Amino acid sequence: MDFYSYSKILLSLFILSLININAKPITNSPIRLNPTIFQRFTSDLPENTPLLNIHCKSKDDDLGIQTLKPGDLYHFKFHMNFWGTTLFYCYFSWGSKHNNFDVFKQHGGICSDHGELLKDYYCNWLLKDSGIFLAYGPNPTLDEYQFVHPWLS
Numbered sequence: 479m480d481f482y483s484y485s486k487i488l489l490s491l492f493i494l495s496l497i498n499i500n501a502k503p504i505t506n507s508p509i510r511l512n513p514t515i516f517q518r519f520t521s522d523l524p525e526n527t528p529l530l531n532i533h534c535k536s537k538d539d540d541l542g543i544q545t546l547k548p549g550d551l552y553h554f555k556f557h558m559n560f561w562g563t564t565l566f567y568c569y570f571s572w573g574s575k576h577n578n579f580d581v582f583k584q585h586g587g588i589c590s591d592h593g594e595l596l597k598d599y600y601c602n603w604l605l606k607d608s609g610i611f612l613a614y615g616p617n618p619t620l621d622e623y624q625f626v627h628p629w630l631s
Contacts, residue, residue, distance in 0.1 A: 516616075517566065517581055517589075518553040519603045521546040528573035530605055534581065536566045546605075558584050570605065575629035577610065588612065588626060 521530045530546040534554065544552045558564040562584050569578040582589050582601060589601035589612060604611040604623050611623035 514598045516555045516600045522606045531571045534568040
């Protein structure tokens, strides 16, 4: 068997193994070649105050304006791109207060893959009257949320 044929067989086996690994459901394996990024936003704002508006975008996707009452949850999920440039940013407004920032930046952001390229990743945002808080993981406790952004006037 010549080198070309041998290389072709190895490449085919490699591609088949990648397809097999990536085809497993999330629940059966904590490691995936194309992990899912989960973004969750919870309004913990006081009752009888203005509604919270959230407008999230990426270069390719505009998710539209979402309006949350106190206690409401908004979430979306996506996959990182091959080039390592995945970026989602959101604009938040609550009455006269607002802020905008990156909610996911694949490399170097406050909510990024943190080097865990083969695992699903969770960014949980809690919006309170005292500011915007962030916690990681599928089910964070209230104690795990850390202050990350103030409201701007």
